[in-house]
Amino acid sequence: MLLEHxxxxxxxPESAYVAPSAVLCGAVVLSEGSRVLHxxxxxxxxxxxxxxxxxxxxxxxxxxxxxxxxxLLGDAVLVGPHAHVNGATVEDEVFIATGAALFPGSVAxxxxxxxxxxxxxxxxxxxxxxxxxxxxxxxxxxxxxxAPDRHEEFWPIQRDLDFPGTVYNVPRGTPMRDIMSRxxxxxxxxxxxxxxxxxx
Numbered sequence: 594m595l596l597e598h599x600x601x602x603x604x605x606p607e608s609a610y611v612a613p614s615a616v617l618c619g620a621v622v623l624s625e626g627s628r629v630l631h632x633x634x635x636x637x638x639x640x641x642x643x644x645x646x647x648x649x650x651x652x653x654x655x656x657x658x659x660x661x662x663x664x665l666l667g668d669a670v671l672v673g674p675h676a677h678v679n680g681a682t683v684e685d686e687v688f689i690a691t692g693a694a695l696f697p698g699s700v701a702x703x704x705x706x707x708x709x710x711x712x713x714x715x716x717x718x719x720x721x722x723x724x725x726x727x728x729x730x731x732x733x734x735x736x737x738x739x740a741p742d743r744h745e746e747f748w749p750i751q752r753d754l755d756f757p758g759t760v761y762n763v764p765r766g767t768p769m770r771d772i773m774s775r776x777x778x779x780x781x782x783x784x785x786x787x788x789x790x791x792x793x
Contacts, residue, residue, distance in 0.1 A: 595789040598638065599782065601790060615650075618786065620658065624648070624668070633672075637664075638782065640680065645670060654678070662697040662759075673709075681713070684721065693725075697759050716754045 595611070598619035603753060607609055609623040613688050617623075619637035624646040629635060633654040635642050635715040640658035645668035650656060654676045658664045662680030666672065673691040680697030682690070684746045692772045693707040696714055702721030711725040718734040725731050730739050732750045739747040757765050761772050 597787045597789055598636075599785075601637065618783075622707075633746070638779070640767075642665070645685065648672070650675075659697055690727075696756070714751055714754060715756050715759045727745070 594616045596616065596618040600779055601620040603617035603621040605617070605623050606625055608625045609627045611617060611629045614631045614773045615629045615633045617629065617635045619667050620641040621635045621637050622641065623629070623644045626647040627644045628649045629651065633650045635650065635656045637658035638783045639660040641663040642656055642658040643663070644650065644666045647657065647668060648666050648670040650672045651674045653674055656664055656672065657679045659680035664678055664680055665682045667683055667685035667687065669686045673693065675692045676689050677694040678689065679695065681695035681699045683695065683701045684703040687701045688706045689695070690707060690709045692710040694712045695701060695707070698716035699713045700718040701707060701713060702719055702723065705719045706724045708725060708727045710728045712730045713719055713725065713736065714730060714732045716734065717732050719725060719731050719736045725738060728741050730741060730786045732739065732745060732754065734746045737747070737750065742791045757767060761775070762764045763772060
């Protein structure tokens with residue numbers, strides 16, 4: 594499904610493929626030979642998404658563009674099933690496995706591998722060719738790699754990367770009720786989305 598959002602429409606070249614059950618919303622630009630498979634959602638509420646040539650976004654993945662952090666997927670990138678790419682830059686030939694998450698301001702260097710359920714944290718940079726092991730967390734610029742049971746070691750780095758400021762534009766400690774009131778208003782803009790005809 595293609596949706597116009599705030600006057601912005603997805604761009605899908607003839608050589609690209611978007612599955613009937615996938616959703617492209619707003620300023621999403623696909624390149625030649627790119628593929629978006631069933632159940633995947635590419636949503637650009639207030640920031641662009643660009644998908645490089647011959648890149649594949651697999652089933653039920655979520656790719657989100659943000660105003661201050663557009664999502665840029667390079668050429669020959671795989672975004673695995675149930676992965677979450679939010680306001681990240683993904684350079685060429687990166688492998689993002691099932692369930693991996695990349696947060697706003699993060700960069701996955703060319704040829705990196707983010708294995709199953711791994712996390713590249715906000716404002717963190719994974720060096721080219723780095724392998725982020727299954728379930729591990731990459732934090733910092735350049736990123737340090739941590740097993741998930743080492744939270745007390747990576748929290749001092751993670752805290753200074755400013756997740757609430759980067760993701761919600763609020764200071765740490767802002768009440769969840771305030772954050773969600775703002776989020777509800779922001780996502781309410783989808784009430785005026787308009788479905789577009791299929792590109793075929």
